[in-house]
Amino acid sequence: CFDFPGPTFRHKKFKEYKAKRPPTPKDLVSQIPKVKEVLAAFGVPIFEKKGFEADDLIGTICKISPADAEVIILSGDMDILQLIDSRIKVFLLKRGIKNTHLYDQNRVKEEYGISPSQIVDFKALRGDPSDNIPGVAGIGEKTAIDLLKRFGNLEDLYRELEGNSEKAKKIRQKIRELLLRHKKEAFLSKDLATIKKDIPLKVGLEECSFERYNREKAVEGLKKFEFYSLTEKLPEPTLSLRF
Known part of the structure; x- marks a missing residue:
């Protein structure tokens, strides 16, 4: 899946979304069509859609995959961890291909102190500078995690706050004021951080089958870019693998 x-x-909802990111280096941009060409040579399907990000495509594919299918997502983007559930795991590439970790629900909770489903609520409170998601000004990482441990999600937190419940009264006055003052930004931030799972996308497991692998085409694709040593490592076409 590629960003279009x-x-x-998201830019229509918040024009400053990702506004602080530097432009993608031209050298990298020029490599993307070549990456797609090599993937096509291996028979790997490519998905991208105008107006959406790669994460939205991944989220949609996960949603429409069979309920009994085990799903493992390969990504270097921490945002994708929000998709993890009882059948979906994420193989996260942190620094290069050797520093990788397989995340499930337990690992996310052990490392971050929250569940995968709470990641969007965390971003709603804390914000995300890399995507220029505002969050609630003045709320830091520790406070955001503490609030989620006590209230579960953004909606329940604000329900308690606006009802002035006994539970909400235990929140420090300054934090309560910040939350109420920046409610609009909090819910906008959650909306921006949430990966969509319902975009129009025609895809089935058959189209993603690795049975389309053709060794001759793969060799041809690698040689075009002078990856000669990699051609010797290619599996034989008799292998029947399915993604």
Whole structure:
């Protein structure tokens, strides 16, 4: 899955979305068509859609996959961890291909102190500078995690706050004021951080089958870019693998 060039539906909701990111290096941009060409040579399907990010495509594919299918997502993006559930895991590439970790529900909770489903609530409170998601000004990481441990999610937190419940009264006055003052930004931030799972996308397991692998085409694709040593490592076409 690839990001489609240009603005997304998130930019329409918040024009400053990702505004502080430096432009993608031209050398990297020029490599993307070549990556797609090599993937096509291996028979790997490519998905991208105008107005959406790669994460939204991944989320949608996970949603429409069979309920009994085990799903493992390969990504270097921490945002994707929000998709983890009882059948979905994430193989996260942190620094290069050797520093990788397989995340399930337990590992996310052990490392971050929250469940995968709470990641969007965390971003709603803390924000995300890399994507220029505002969050609630003045709320840091520790406070955000503490609030989620006590209230579960953003909606329940604000329900307690606005009802002035006994539970909400235990929140420090300054934090309560910040939360109430920046409610709009909090819910906007959650909306921006949430990966969509319902975009129009025609895909089935058959189209993603690795049975389309053709060794001759793969060799040809690698040689075009002078990856000669890799051609010797390619599996024989008799292998029947399915993704």
